[in-house]
Amino acid sequence: MSCVVFRSVVLVILLWCPVVAFAADTVCVECHSGQPGALGEPVAAWRSSVHAAKGISCHDCHGGDPTNFALAMSPERGFIGAPEYDAVPAFCGRCHVGVLDAYLPGMHGQALDAGGAQCVICHGSHSVQKAGLELINENDCSRCHDYDRALEIKESLTGVDTRIKAMDHDLERLHRLGFATDSLASGLFNLRNQFHRIFHGVDVERVRQESGGVQTELDQLASAVEVIDDTLAQRKLWGSIVIALFVLAGVVLVLVRKTYEEEEQG
Template structure:
């Protein structure tokens, strides 16, 4: 019986089938890509790019639902492909679920928790911050992630660097106004100086603690030393880098160090940097308004030492080592006592040795 012959081999059939399947997948994928899926940014912007789109909340507040597509493209999230549903997890279709929030603030506080999914470490730090503690105590105006970083138009928080302090100033208005007048704030805002501290350099970024506690107070000198003990940095501005080491050997510094080591939770009034230089409105010593200007220094000292006279500040060396050039009188007094003290000790030792020899000789003679 003759064999049946098929016009196509099995291999040919498989190759043809695979080709048809591949083409079908490509066609379906292309069709889906051309149709805006509901979770995509472009789909959401088809409505939310309308500047007049808004919603009235039960509180009576008008909530704008407009998203500027151009500004959105400059955010950190959008170019990375992080789209709307990453944060708006409860919205996946249209019409949207009913808004259950009573006010703008309630809405903001509910949505900021979405940041935790990607920024876990930073989010966890905020939960132990002063801001979180204030919120737990009932202050719903305590800042959350979006208050500092924005919601849709998230950009780098330190570009330009002055943005950091300006952001804090939205809530801490009085503090920011004082900071702007200080040597730090003036250099930052007017000359964009990269060396001066912004708020987060002293207070931290996410785990911000209460600066009114005893722990923060006794740690303050070391905090300031982060810049003021840096010889290279201080050299750029002609400032002494010995300030921290000299403070540590002063009565103030020794006393603070003892409390920091043994009783950090007990409030102590020994002077730290801000007691003399002010907190946010720090001015150079040659500024007439500075608390450490020679004309104001006595009044500054009298805050802790009431009743002291003008001679009290005469020995103040301004955080500089005693030298012949800066403080000639104190220098010679220091040299005198530095020489006198060991001389007296040596003379006393010689006297004692001679007395021992004399007594020994006298006893030897009496025994003869």
């Protein structure tokens, strides 16, 4: 009996799942997933992206009305279409303001009309993934110029990147031990954001200088962590001393008792 109930519950869940998944789709996704070629491809690419994971959908980038099949792409409903090559930075920069600010004055931003790399050249438009320094590689960066300067930039960023990741682990460890790390963590969060924009200026000297600034602030966080670790070490030391004293007291007690008993018997 219960097996039948169990099976029908499973069946109901199985029948429900696709319904729930489709219910969350916008009209943009529904219509475009049925379109051929370049009109349909964005859907699958987008589904695997960091944007989809964070709830940023077609209309958040392209505008339009995601609830109305007939008027979805009407300019009156805010549809802005697909941007031209040199309009992409402003298009993405509506949300990534800090990155845009670092990008525009740099060589890529300044050479936008002359084939300077823009956002989708490096990140893609629909399959955007979490970004890291592995995006700087000879294969991708030597398509338009040589790799030397790119490599210099990568090298000065790598050390800081490693330190930020290590600091992240340290704060997690202290948090697990019950220390209040909130203000340190928010300091690191801001520093991290500030740091990951620097690359976009693609200027070797500035990257060195600004990474240096980030290093200095990391030093300050590191000494705050050191203070906590010292406290921790001291607590451990005192803990061991107290335990040792208890053990000693126990031994003395046993000895005293033994002597007392021996005296009684003797």
